[in-house]
Amino acid sequence: xKSKRTHTCGALRxxxxxxxxxxxxxxxxxxxxxxxxxxxxxxxxGKTQIVFNPENEAVYQTAKTLRGExxxxxxxxxxxxxxxxxxxxLATGEIEVIADECEVxxxxxxxxxxxxxxxxxxxxxxxxxxxxxxxxPSMQSNLLLRHRLYQVVRRYFDENGFVEVETPMLMxxxxxxxxxxxxxxxxxxxxxYALPQSPQTYKQILMVAGFDRYFQxxxxxxxxxxxxxxxxxxxxxxxxxxxxxxDDVLSxxxxxxxxxxxxxxxxxxxxxxxxxxxxxxxxKYGSDKPDLRFGAQLVDISDFVRASxxxxxxxxxxxxxxxxxxxxxGGAKYSRKRIDELTEFVKEFGAKGLxxxxxxxxxxxxxxxxxxxxGLRRKITSAFGAEAGDLLLIIADERERTNVVLGxxxxxxxxxENWIPEGQYHFSWVVxxxxxxxxxxxxxxxxxxxxFTSPMExxxxxxxxxxxxxxxxxxDLVLNGYEIAGGSIRIHKRExxxxxxxxxxxxxxxxERKFGFLLEAFEYGAPPHGGIAFGFDRLAMILAGRQSIxxxxxxxxxxxxxxxxxxxxxxxxxxxxxxxxxxxxDP
RNA sequence: GGGGCCGUGGUGUAGUCCGGUUAACACGCCGGCCUGUCAAGCCGGAGAUCGCGGGUUCAAGUCCCGUCGGCCCCGCCA
Numbered sequence: 066x067k068s069k070r071t072h073t074c075g076a077l078r079x080x081x082x083x084x085x086x087x088x089x090x091x092x093x094x095x096x097x098x099x100x101x102x103x104x105x106x107x108x109x110x111g112k113t114q115i116v117f118n119p120e121n122e123a124v125y126q127t128a129k130t131l132r133g134e135x136x137x138x139x140x141x142x143x144x145x146x147x148x149x150x151x152x153x154x155l156a157t158g159e160i161e162v163i164a165d166e167c168e169v170x171x172x173x174x175x176x177x178x179x180x181x182x183x184x185x186x187x188x189x190x191x192x193x194x195x196x197x198x199x200x201x202p203s204m205q206s207n208l209l210l211r212h213r214l215y216q217v218v219r220r221y222f223d224e225n226g227f228v229e230v231e232t233p234m235l236m237x238x239x240x241x242x243x244x245x246x247x248x249x250x251x252x253x254x255x256x257x258y259a260l261p262q263s264p265q266t267y268k269q270i271l272m273v274a275g276f277d278r279y280f281q282x283x284x285x286x287x288x289x290x291x292x293x294x295x296x297x298x299x300x301x302x303x304x305x306x307x308x309x310x311x312d313d314v315l316s317x318x319x320x321x322x323x324x325x326x327x328x329x330x331x332x333x334x335x336x337x338x339x340x341x342x343x344x345x346x347x348x349k350y351g352s353d354k355p356d357l358r359f360g361a362q363l364v365d366i367s368d369f370v371r372a373s374x375x376x377x378x379x380x381x382x383x384x385x386x387x388x389x390x391x392x393x394x395g396g397a398k399y400s401r402k403r404i405d406e407l408t409e410f411v412k413e414f415g416a417k418g419l420x421x422x423x424x425x426x427x428x429x430x431x432x433x434x435x436x437x438x439x440g441l442r443r444k445i446t447s448a449f450g451a452e453a454g455d456l457l458l459i460i461a462d463e464r465e466r467t468n469v470v471l472g473x474x475x476x477x478x479x480x481x482e483n484w485i486p487e488g489q490y491h492f493s494w495v496v497x498x499x500x501x502x503x504x505x506x507x508x509x510x511x512x513x514x515x516x517f518t519s520p521m522e523x524x525x526x527x528x529x530x531x532x533x534x535x536x537x538x539x540x541d542l543v544l545n546g547y548e549i550a551g552g553s554i555r556i557h558k559r560e561x562x563x564x565x566x567x568x569x570x571x572x573x574x575x576x577e578r579k580f581g582f583l584l585e586a587f588e589y590g591a592p593p594h595g596g597i598a599f600g601f602d603r604l605a606m607i608l609a610g611r612q613s614i615x616x617x618x619x620x621x622x623x624x625x626x627x628x629x630x631x632x633x634x635x636x637x638x639x640x641x642x643x644x645x646x647x648x649x650x651d652p
Numbered sequence: 653g654g655g656g657c658c659g660u661g662g663u664g665u666a667g668u669c670c671g672g673u674u675a676a677c678a679c680g681c682c683g684g685c686c687u688g689u690c691a692a693g694c695c696g697g698a699g700a701u702c703g704c705g706g707g708u709u710c711a712a713g714u715c716c717c718g719u720c721g722g723c724c725c726c727g728c729c730a
Contacts, residue, residue: 096692097689097692116689178662
């Protein structure tokens with residue numbers, strides 16, 4: 066290439082008129098009028114219209130050969146477009162570049178899909194040709210947003226005295242929690258490293274080491290099944306602080322969110338964020354990550370229907386279950402088919418059925434009316450705040466299941482009934498989580514957050530008598546129905562940690578084997594500490610207004626954890642296996 | 653481990669329920685015409701045997717079985 070690029074394709078304006086410039090980029094579109102040829106030249110900064118006039122024979126002949134996605138260099142004069150020819154849709158639309166010279170830096174095959182936004186193309190193809198997909202303006206802006214998010218986070222924590230420390234990617238496997246990705250050791254055949262599910266133990270050890278404010282933007286790995294908001298490798302903003310209580314962590318995070326929203330979205334948000342107890346979240350919204358952009362709270366009618374003739378409700382209540390429901394404004398128009406669909410939906414979450422009551426002008430428009438006397442019908446209707454034309458959807462089951470089922474129904478209805486206002490960001494904290502939950506399969510309590518989470522002091526006395534009632538010093542940050550961060554104050558005393566392990570049925574020997582290094586560290590002066598970790602991809606996804614974290618990850622995996630572009634995972638050479646002492650056993 | 657939806661020229665879809673002569677449409681691509689377009693326009697053309705394998709049938713894109721792949725969800729994700 067003879068000359069250097071002087072400007073990007075988004076840079077030129079009226080005031081550059083008359084200048085000689087060199088632009089480089091991709092041919093976005095070609096409009097050949099037989100005489101004059103227009104090329105829109107694209108790079109990540111924008112597009113600029115290039116004009117090729119037949120009078121300039123040499124450059125005109127080159128222009129005729131140009132096709133989509135050719136990489137070219139153009140030297141020319143910036144000119145103000147003729148009267149009435151400006152393109153307001155383009156930032157550079159008031160000018161154009163009259164080409165003097167044009168060099169094809171590299172031709173291109175016709176791409177398998179067009180490099181434009183708003184085209185319907187299967188995600189499969191987008192992932193296979195990710196480099197083409199990433200050329201599309203919307204994907205470029207997603208990755209640029211992600212880039213800005215990294216910068217805001219680093220700046221904020223740096224300003225607040227946090228130290229960024231990298232922790233190992235090759236670490237000890239700790240089978241509590243998610244499935245590990247394992248890495249075989251060549252030097253120690255038969256032994257394995259694990260990729261971190263999170264740098265949890267390292268950051269706690271950094272507290273012991275005296276780095277009282279730590280953060281890291283770090284990859285984590287979990288070998289579990291994927292979802293729209295879950296990838297096997299994902300990025301966390303990992304944070305830990307010493308000499309703090311939960312409020313200190315929460316307000317530090319609120320400050321970060323305020324900064325992020327301001328810098329990325331130009332939105333001012335209020336702090337402190339509302340806090341809901343776990344119990345309140347479950348009872349009112351049926352979720353530990355409630356979407357608070359809309360109301361539609363669950364209504365508990367257990368106390369009313371206890372007196373009804375309806376056996377389904379009575380039996381559930383006799384077994385200490387709950388009867389709760391949701392009001393669907395205007396839902397009385399739902400067809401039988403629609404209600405059947407919703408019934409199928411709630412069954413996926415373990416409900417036995419769904420009771421639907423249509424509210425008519427005078428009274429219930431429902432075959433169930435006969436089971437409830439008139440006063441009861443009126444009480445129930447008013448408990449829901451329901452009016453004629455509404456629909457009540459009611460679940461009767463054990464309390465937790467009732468809540469969870471209705472929570473999922475609430476989210477589905479919100480989407481389908483457009484209850485969710487556009488462009489809102491509703492942050493909240495969910496606090497007072499149970500420390501433990503009982504795992505039926507393993508027949509033991511497991512840590513709801515992780516085994517290093519501190520119980521609340523006032524609940525410690527319950528650890529022996531009623532472990533399920535012990536609340537944790539744990540907190541989740543929820544944004545628009547997504548858990549975007551979760552953390553806790555940690556246990557920093559050996560005795561309490563031992564107690565926790567015994568509740569989890571982790572023997573002293575096992576604790577020693579798995580976490581001995583951490584426990585030993587705690588014996589050398591561990592400060593009280595706590596922290597939090599953000600799902601960076603989820604946060605980026607929400608800020609970008611996308612439905613899948615794949616849209617904010619440059620090279621994501623498919624649902625079955627394949628990389629369609631490079632073909633990972635793949636078989637390896639026999640020699641590599643030999644070096645590692647690994648034999649493949651046919652499945 | 654399980655449930656649902658999907659796979660037809662380069663791309664997106666129609667056709668599949670009710671099997672039957674040249675698989676349709678739009679965009680893209682190629683060529684021609686055209687000197688001010690910007691989703692340029694007009695005319696013409698090429699291009700798919702219907703994800704893959706097997707089966708049923710005189711006959712399969714269409715029915716059946718299996719398999720691969722994509723997406724959404726349940727379980728799982730301390």
